[in-house]
Amino acid sequence: MREEPGEAEVASHRLMLRAGMIRKVAAGIYTYLPLGLRVIRKVEQIVRDEMNRTGAQELLMPMVQPSELWLESGRWGKYGKELLRFKDRGEREFCLGPTHEELITDLVRAEVKSYRHLPQILYQIQTKFRDEIRPRFGLMRGREFLMKDAYSFDRDEESARISYDKMGRAYHRIFERCGLEFKPVEAESGVIGGSFSQEFMVLAETGEDRLVACHSCDYAANVEKVKEGSSCPRGHGLLTTHRGIEVGHIFMLGTKYSEAMKAVIQDQNGKEVCPVMGCYGIGVSRTAAAAIEQNHDKKGIIWPLPLAPYQVQVIPVNNQSERVMITSELIYGTLSNLGMEVLIDDRSERPGVKFNDADLIGIPYQIIIGEKNMAEGLVELKERRNGKIKKVTTDEVIDLVKKLVLPPSKPTES
RNA sequence: CGGGGCGUAGCGCAGCCCGGUAGCGCGCCAGCUUCGGGAGCUGGAUGUCCGCGGUUCAAAUCCGCGCGCCCCGACCA
Numbered sequence: 001m002r003e004e005p006g007e008a009e010v011a012s013h014r015l016m017l018r019a020g021m022i023r024k025v026a027a028g029i030y031t032y033l034p035l036g037l038r039v040i041r042k043v044e045q046i047v048r049d050e051m052n053r054t055g056a057q058e059l060l061m062p063m064v065q066p067s068e069l070w071l072e073s074g075r076w077g078k079y080g081k082e083l084l085r086f087k088d089r090g091e092r093e094f095c096l097g098p099t100h101e102e103l104i105t106d107l108v109r110a111e112v113k114s115y116r117h118l119p120q121i122l123y124q125i126q127t128k129f130r131d132e133i134r135p136r137f138g139l140m141r142g143r144e145f146l147m148k149d150a151y152s153f154d155r156d157e158e159s160a161r162i163s164y165d166k167m168g169r170a171y172h173r174i175f176e177r178c179g180l181e182f183k184p185v186e187a188e189s190g191v192i193g194g195s196f197s198q199e200f201m202v203l204a205e206t207g208e209d210r211l212v213a214c215h216s217c218d219y220a221a222n223v224e225k226v227k228e229g230s231s232c233p234r235g236h237g238l239l240t241t242h243r244g245i246e247v248g249h250i251f252m253l254g255t256k257y258s259e260a261m262k263a264v265i266q267d268q269n270g271k272e273v274c275p276v277m278g279c280y281g282i283g284v285s286r287t288a289a290a291a292i293e294q295n296h297d298k299k300g301i302i303w304p305l306p307l308a309p310y311q312v313q314v315i316p317v318n319n320q321s322e323r324v325m326i327t328s329e330l331i332y333g334t335l336s337n338l339g340m341e342v343l344i345d346d347r348s349e350r351p352g353v354k355f356n357d358a359d360l361i362g363i364p365y366q367i368i369i370g371e372k373n374m375a376e377g378l379v380e381l382k383e384r385r386n387g388k389i390k391k392v393t394t395d396e397v398i399d400l401v402k403k404l405v406l407p408p409s410k411p412t413e414s
Numbered sequence: 415c416g417g418g419g420c421g422u423a424g425c426g427c428a429g430c431c432c433g434g435u436a437g438c439g440c441g442c443c444a445g446c447u448u449c450g451g452g453a454g455c456u457g458g459a460u461g462u463c464c465g466c467g468g469u470u471c472a473a474a475u476c477c478g479c480g481c482g483c484c485c486c487g488a489c490c491a
Contacts, residue, residue: 005425007484027483082490099491133415133489147491197491249491281491317450352451359451370450 010206012292013138015301019361021309028135028143032285035361038309039288040146044125046177046306047148047282050170056121056150061103063127067093069102073260084131096129101257101279104151108275109263115155118265118275119163123150125284139289140245141208146285152278153258155267160276164252167280171200171248174282179304180291183244185211185220197251200282201244204293209246212239245290246283253277301362302385310343311405313363315355317370319348327379327394328369334398340405359384365404367397 007024008014016022021036032040048058067085070076075083084096097103104122112120128147135143150167154160168184175182180202187199199222201211210223216237223241232239257263258274267273288307295302305311312335316328332344343363345354351370358366368380373391381397382389392400 007420009485024483080489128491130490134485134487136485141490149491199491246491251491279491283491320449350449350451350453352449352453355451357452368450372450 008138010137010140010293011296012140012206012289015292015296015360015362016138016289019301022138024138028132028141030139030142030144035309036288039291039303039307040285042307042309043178043284043287044146044148047174047284048125050174050177051121051123051148051150054121054166054170056123058124059122060124060126061097061100061107063097063129064094065097065100065103067095069106069261070095073102073105073257075102082130082132084129097126098128098130099279099281100124100126100149101151101253101277102261105257105261105263105277108153109258109261112153112263112275113265115265115267115273119152119154119159121150121152121163121167123148123280137289139285140293142285145283148282148284150280152280153275154277155265155273155275157254157276160252160254160278164250164278167250167278168198171250171280171282175200175202175247175287177306178287178291179306180247180287180294182247183211183213183220183242185213185222185244186225187222187249197249199246200248200250201242202247202287202290202294203242203244204290205243206293207243207245207290209244210241211244212241214239245286245293247287247290248280248282250280251278253279296362299356300360303362303364305364305405308341308362308364310341310363312340312342312365312367312401313358313361314342314344315358315366315368316344316346317351317354317368319346321371321374323374324369324371327374331367331369331379331394331397335401338398338402338406340401365401367401 005014005017008017016036019035020033021039022030022032024030051058067076070079079098083098085093086095087093108120112118125146125148127144129144132141132143135141139145152160152163152167154163171184182200182202184198184200187197201207201209211220212223212226213220214232214234214237217232217234219232219234219237226239231237255274255276258277263274264272265275291304291307292301295304303309314328314332316324318324328344332342335342345358347354362384364384366382366384368382373379377393378391379394379397380389380391381400390400
């Protein structure tokens with residue numbers, strides 16, 4: 001899409017449309033095109049990895065939920081219009097799941113009877129639907145969106161706190177691995193309820209949320225909670241405001257749902273107690289959008305390597321030249337065989353079109369193969385982020401890219 | 415839900431005020447030339463003018479009702 005889409009105002013929305021990553025189906029409802037889906041999958045995989053590493057187990061619950069469970073928790077009446085309700089052919093009431101506390105609690109109360117079976121953390125990566133008053137900014141605030149939601153069940157407060165902290169650390173690793181600049185902040189817990197919560201904010205000028213952060217320590221809070229300009233409650237540092245995009249939120253729920261829905265387990269003394277719950281969300285599709293808000297320039301997207309739809313883009317400048325095409329295919333094949341994700345622009349477009357499109361879709365490394373450099377046995381390696389170009393031989397380019405894209409695996413924290 | 419705006423070719427828009435049967439740019443198709451930063455020339459295809467109703471000899475244009483979408487605000491894991 002060459003023209004600026006008229007409907008889009010913010011960078012991520014505009015660039016995702018132009019780069020062919022998403023297309024709108026209705027307000028706040030989008031199709032992920034192949035390029036966009038690849039990015040979504042990248043985020044998902046990082047999330048899944050880190051969730052699994054904490055010992056959490058993946059499951060998948062239905063999007064359609066019966067009213068009974070929501071009546072039990074008391075939220076059928078409280079949730080409001082954001083909850084999209086409908087009836088089936090038998091006039092039974094259902095809703096599209098905006099979150100899954102009711103379903104997971106229903107599952108756990110049926111399956112878990114003893115404290116010996118806890119702690120337990122279950123999660124899913126699934127499409128949610130919230131009939132937002134005002135969906136906006138493309139994937140930033142959609143009505144239908146992809147979310148990772150995890151739920152922890154513990155025998156007591158102390159143990160629950162451990163699960164909560166474990167999730168907090170997993171969230172740090174997730175957003176670090178995504179290559180994003182972020183801050184965890186103290187926040188209100190809203191409709192979900194519960195005792196305390198933290199939001200994970202990706203810092204970006206266009207963010208909808210405001211937060212304050214301390215200069216001298218790592219204290220940060222949502223502006224709902226703390227007045228701007230004041231000094232840090234933990235020490236003497238000064239608080240400054242930032243804008244951010246909420247990509248994750250972790251909650252200590254306590255026994256709100258387990259009590260309401262009568263989920264009970266037996267403790268060491270054979271006494272019935274309600275498990276202490278926590279819930280933990282990550283907006284997967286929103287994270288992709290936030291990555292763009294934080295990483296773009298006038299020409300287009302600048303993907304952080306871990307989220308890029310492809311790692312390397314091979315650009316044969318001229319499709320007519322046999323030498324150029326043979327070398328391009330060779331480089332493409334070699335890198336692919338090394339396990340890299342490579343995109344080759346084999347369209348018969350003019351060079352300018354290819355260069356501009358490459359900068360637009362923002363794959364981190366471009367290998368540009370043209371007649372002039374080929375004559376000296378050279379190709380160009382261009383880094384999208386800073387525009388720097390190196391002229392190297394075809395052998396060298398493989399080696400260089402290998403080092404840039406496939407770094408030696410880092411030791412992992414548990 | 416309050417306020418503002420928009421809906422005309424695949425996309426971006428003009429035309430509407432002042433009614434006369436639709437146009438520009440990009441894209442698309444064909445041909446020739448071109449080929450390192452969004453090519454040039456020639457020829458071509460494409461429209462329920464958001465929908466319904468009304469006024470009129472005649473409606474994209476005027477009037478009424480509806481629908482969809484965008485932006486601001488209030489709201490929101």
